[in-house]
Structure formats: C-alpha cells, structure tokens
Amino acid sequence: MAEIQIKNVAKTFGTYQALHDINLTIADQEFMVLLGASGCGKTTLLRIVAGLETATTGEIWIGGRRVDHLAPKDRGIAMVFQNYAVFPHMTVFENIGFGLRMQKLANDEVKRRVERTATLMHIEQLLNRYSGELSGGQRQRVAVARALAMEPDVILMDEPLSNLDALLRMEMRAELKGVLAESKTTAIYVTHDQVEAMSMADRISVMHQGKIVQAASPIEVYRNPAAEFVAGFIGNPPMNFLSATPAGNGKWTVAGETLDGPNATAPLQFAIRPEDMQLADTGLKATAKVVEPLGAHLLVTCDVNGTMIRAILDSDHKVKPGDVLTLAPQPDRVRWFDPQTTLAVA
Amino acid sequence: MTDAVAIDTGADTRKWGKYLYVSSVVLLCAWVIVPIYFLMINTLSSPETVSSFPKPFFPEFDLGSLKFFAGFAGMLTALKNSVLVAGMTMIMSILIGAPAGYALSRFEFRGKGTFRLLILLTRAFPLPLLALPLAVLFIRTGLDDTAFGLALVHTTLALPFAVLITFSLFSGIPIELEEAAWTLGCNRLTAFTKVVLPLILPGITASAIFAFVISWNEVFAAAVLTIENRTLTAFLLQNLDTSPLHLKFAGGFILVVPALIFIFVVRKYLFAMWGIANR
C-alpha cells in the first residue's frame, strides 16, 4: 500500500517560484502522469517526491509516512532517469543488483531478483555487458530493471522515453505500461509528450507555470479541459478558439453565426476541437488557406473572420485553398472559457 | 585543353600543399625532439667527450657522466629531496583541492563566484615570489629548510590547478549517476565512493601527476627555501657557476625524464583539463 500525498508543496529558486502550493494525492497502484511544457515545474515536483530536491514549504507522505525529511534511500522509492544513469563502470548485472547489494541482500537473492527483472525487461542475455556496449533502448531497459529489482512501493520516472527514437518509444510505451501494471507499484511519470501521457496514464496532472491546472483521467482532460491552457496544450492540433459575444437568453454570436451557449452577460471564448466540426449547410463561414492531406484525414487551416482555426475533415472531401467552407460545430462538443480567468464555464 | 591544364595545376598545388604541410609537421616535431636528443648525447657520453670538440651526433652510451652525477656530493640527496617534496605536494594538493573541485561542480552556493576568482587569481600571480616572506615565517615556525615547508609552497602553486582540473573532471560525471545511487540506497559518501570515485580515478591520477611535475620543476621557491635540503633543481641552480658541463647535462637529463613520462601518461587529459579551465 503506497498512497502518495503531496501537501501544500512550494519551491522557490532564489526569487523564482518554481512551484506554487501543490496539492495532489496519488492512489495506491495508480499511474499518474505529470504533463507539461519544459520549465512548468513537473520535474522539480518529481525530484521533491524523490528527495533529490527539498521543497521550500509543504509535506510529502508516502504510504501514510511523512518522508520529506528523509534521504532518497529511506523513502521506499525507485527512480528511472531521463539519461538512464546506468553506471558505466559496472556490468548490467551489477547495475541491476546495485540497490540490492546496498540493502545487503544475500548473494543468491540478489542473483534471483536480478535475473527475474532482467527477464521481465528482455535483457537477460546482456547481463555481462557494460553500459558502453549497449544501445539507448537497452540502457533504458537496464534503468527500468534496476528500479524494478528494488521492488519499490513507488516508482518515479523522469521523461524515461524522451531519448529514444519514435518507433522504439512506441514499443517501450506499451511494454512499460504492462510491466508497471504487473508490478502493482504506484508510479509518477513525468513527460512533455501528450501522446505518452494519454496512452499510459490512469490520471494526468497537467502542469503550467508551477501549478497543477487539471488532474483527471486522460479522456476527461481531453474532452473537458478545465482551462484554456489545457485545451490549447492537449490535442494535436489543439482546440480552436473564437471570441463570442452574448446575444441574450443563452444565445451567442460567434463569427456572425448564432449558437447556443451558457447564460452569461460578459463575452466568452468559444472552443471546439478540429475533429468536432463537419461540413454542413449552416455554420461558421471559413476560407480554406492551407490544406494538408494526412491520409485518413484532411487537415484544413482556415480563416474565420480573421482568426485562424483548424478543421479535420474526411479525406473524401475535395478542398483547395480559397474555398469557402461552412463548418458546423457538434453541439455537445462545444466548450466555453471565461477570457478573464481562462477557466472553463459550465 | 585549357580545362585540363587548370585541373593539373589545381592538383599540383594541392600536392605541394600537402608536402608543405607534412614537412612542416615533421620540422616542428624535430624542433622539439632534437634539442632533447642533444642533451641525451651529452648525458650518455663520457665526461671527456662532453667537454671535447667537435661533438659526436650519436651517443657513445658511456655511463661516465651519469656515474659522476650519482657520485657527486649531495646530488643523490637532492634527487631524493625532489621526489619527497613532489610526492608530498602531489598528495596534499589532491587531498585539499579535490573536495573544492567537487563542491564547485556540484553545488550552487553563496560566495562561489568569489571563491573561483580567488582560485583564478592565484594562477595569475607570480607565486614563487611568495617564497620570500615565507622564508622568514618558516624560520620562526621551524619549517625552514625542510621538505615539508617547501612542499607547502609547492602545494600553493599546484592547488589552483588541482581545483580547476578536478572541477572539470567531476563536471564530466553526470550528477544523474550520483542521484541514481542515492535512490538505490546510497548516502552521499557511499554514492561518492561506489560511483564517482571509480569513474574519476584515472583523471585524479593525471592531476596528481601534474602536481608532482609542478613541484619537480619548480626552481625559485626551492632555491629560496632550502639550504641544506636542496632539491635537484635548487642544487643544480646553486652549482651552475661551479659544476662541470657533464654534471649540468646529466642533471638536466634527470630533470627531463619524468617530464617525458608525465606528458605521456596524462596526454588524454591534458586537453580536457584546459578546455574547461578556460571558462
């Protein structure tokens, strides 16, 4: 049982505030992804949980035990680093067994656990090699095996796949997800790659400027972004925004069209995902500017009243630059944001 | 037709350029080696040949000069003193310098800039001059004319290098490796001894040798601070006016030999050391 609680954690580097009052609870055996652009504070938060960085204020609890005054080795965690941190002067076997040796486990127990995790990560034939003789993907596997061999309550991963090429990354993504589910550990996984986050996470915490903007399941984050930042960050291409002015009685004027919306009197931002618009007889008038065929779909960048939006259309449609399209947003997929607070409006 | 000629001259120029390049490299190598070779001829010749004329261009492999050198009163003691002082300098400068190099590479702390400046400042200072007041100070503390006293001054000479070199060596070890060790059950000390130290040992050896040679070669402070316990350089300097040629050359050659070995051993680190120390 290892629930992680992050309570009121803040971190300042000199005058720069890297983290603002973070509160987050990660359930036992949950796979939590911290997602955000570089510099958003996600790695700092992970390192505070690991004990590699000290929070300026706040508490960290792991499995009901307060750990923020403990050294990393006493927190019951294992970590996988971005550059793998495979010790170059040790063989793969010695690397995986390093933590076990530090715990002074018996030789045959070390051997048993090294071989088991090595087999799990498909590197059992590499045990006598040195780090210099391994490929990036193999080093990655050693790093994961070394963490798993510790049989930790919590495993922390800092962009573990970011140094692999695209194909290998996809392969490792699925494998890592399977292995971690099997091992029943609680995991915190830091990434800037939204596809990785969406495909692996039980829950995603989207971070921006040292704050958690939204913590929810991947589909929730995608469908119901809590703030403009999340809407613009998740999804490729991201959500489209158009300014809307109230026309009274829950009606809104968007680019000359009248649409249903929430009851409010101040202007709002109208938002829709590119794939949630269809060609129809009535809707937003859009002039196609760039047409990019992507195989299954067409990605059309078009001009609506001076604002650029993107639409994903079926590739059966024949669209060329200069065409005027009529795009009908799917009503249940339309979201509204308050431009003052940038938060979602129900 | 004209094209063919043009190509020919192009190829010719390139060929001549290549010859020029290779011969300049060879010439510059000779410029370094030949003077050392001359010294070697003198060392491996009998004392009579050394002061005779004309000089042979090949050594006669006579150990007379070296024997004379070994037998000259005080010379072997001076040699022993040189090794002793250099050995102490080597140990002290690494033991004192390496922790600072580690601190510079791993921590951000208040006063780091000032500290680095102090280190760089000592390098931009005619350090042997400090031997003058220290001579007085040492007499008061009983350190005068001792190998240890001189080693202290030589350590001051070698310290800036030891700090900057170990700083660059430690910076070459990703901090991730240490952090990984911490998460795997190490504390700061065990992470250092089990992960950093094995990786850094060759480099530390190189910088230790560097410190050895700084001390081995130092003339001024050695001459100022020692009277009875002369090092080899101080001894040779003191007897320059009086000692015969073959003694000077044999002594010079003994001074040169460690240099040849030193540069060979540390050649891999020489450039990395200065590349970082530059900044």
Add this chain to the structure above:
Amino acid sequence: MNARILPYVLILPVTLFLCLFFLYPFILVAQQAFSTGSGFTLDNFRDVTSHWKFPISMKNTLLLAAAVVPIQLALALLMATMVSRMEKGRDLVLYIWTIPLGISDLAAGLIWLAIFEQSGFLNTMMSGLGVVDKPVNLLSYQHPGIVFLAIALAEIWRATAIMLVILVAGIGLIPKEYYEAAEVFGASPWKRFLRITLPMLRPSLQTALVLRVILAFEIFAVVAALGGTLFPVLMGETYAYQFDLLNGGAAAAIALIILAISIGFTLLILRLLRVPKGASI
C-alpha cells in the same frame, strides 16, 4: 550532512590553505616592500629603481617578453590549426609537441646550453660547415645578441606547448558546423581561420596570453642557465637581492613591481580580447 553547509566544508581546506600560504605572505611582501624597519616608506622602491642594473633588467625582461610571446602565439596557432585537420598520427604529434610542457625552465636552459656552449652542437655544426674554423664562445659578453637569441629560443622552445594545449582545447570547442557553413558560403581556408577560428578562440587566446605573459615576466632559470650575469632580468635581481645582498625589503619591492607589471598586462589583454556579452559559443 546538510546540503547547505557541505559545500563550505568542502572548500574550507583550500580557503584556509590559500589564506595562510597565499594571502598572508602576499601581505607580508607588501609590508616588507613598504617599510625599512620604521613606518611606511618608498625607500625600497627608490633603492632598487635607482640601482644601475634595474633599467637594464627591466628592459631585458620586457624585451624578451615582447620578442618571445608573439612568436609563441603565432607558432601555437599554427600548430593548433595543423593538428585540428590532422587525421593520421594526431596523438603522436600532439604528444611530441606537448613534451616541453613538462620540462622545467632550468632543464630547458640546460638543453639549450648543450647547443650554444663553446664545445656545443651549434659550434660543431658551424665548424663542420666551415663557417668558423675554431669553436667560438657564443655565450659571452662579446655576443650579447647571441645570448639574447639563445634565451629567446629556449623560451620559445619550452613554453609554446602551454599555449598550444590551451588553443587546441579551445579549437575543439568550436562546432564544426561553423566551418562547414563558411565553406559553403565560399570562404577560403585563410578566411575561415581569420573570420571563424580567431574570433571564436578569443576566450582561449585570453587564457593563453595571460598565463604566458605572466610567466614571461617570471623568467629566471633559463636565463640563469644560459646567460648567467650577462643578461640580468627582474626575477634574477629579486633572487640576488634576497641571497647575495640579503636585502629582503628590496627583493620584496622588485617582487611587487613584477606583480604590478603582470596585473597591468593581464588587464590589457583581457580588455583587448574581450568577448562581447552574448557572443560566446
């Protein structure tokens, strides 16, 4: 241990050591230079500068630096660029070229003494070629030019390597793409050297020159081995005041003069070769 205190604990030994053996003696030198036993005085400086040998040794030191350092710089740049485009034998050539780095100034002086002394190799070669009929005592007061030449050659031979190492390391830091880009834009090798290598090498040139110039003002043992008293230099005067004349105050005064010249030239070099902010690699 606390990560806040640990770095200070680690730098403490060096700091203490340097305070004791660098700052403290430095203060003592200054004190000694400005006093003759009773209060502040410039007498020591007046004494040493009014001595007939002072202008000569000052002139000699500066002249030697002026002759040696530019040649070393040019030579080191030439060697560094040669090495940078070398494919085969780079390690061997670099090893040979850096050997003098480990050789002391005294040993270097002795090496060149073997060449220039009366029964030395230069005389042997000259008589072999029939230039002279009997060995000439080259290192004597009749040939001040040759004494100067011998000392300068020994210095160039010995101390070019330190510049070479710094410059080779500096060239190694310049990304290859810049050269390729310049080549694509049609820059000749000479232009590439002038427009890319030199400007980008400025930090290394700074280091190399500062170090070299400071060491040039400290020249001592090479001169002692080759010229003896024929060619007085500042550092040699310091030694003479301390030992032959047993005048510590005067020795300290010259030491401070050497220091002042060193600092002056260091600042000058740093100023001339300063890198504009934001223009570094």
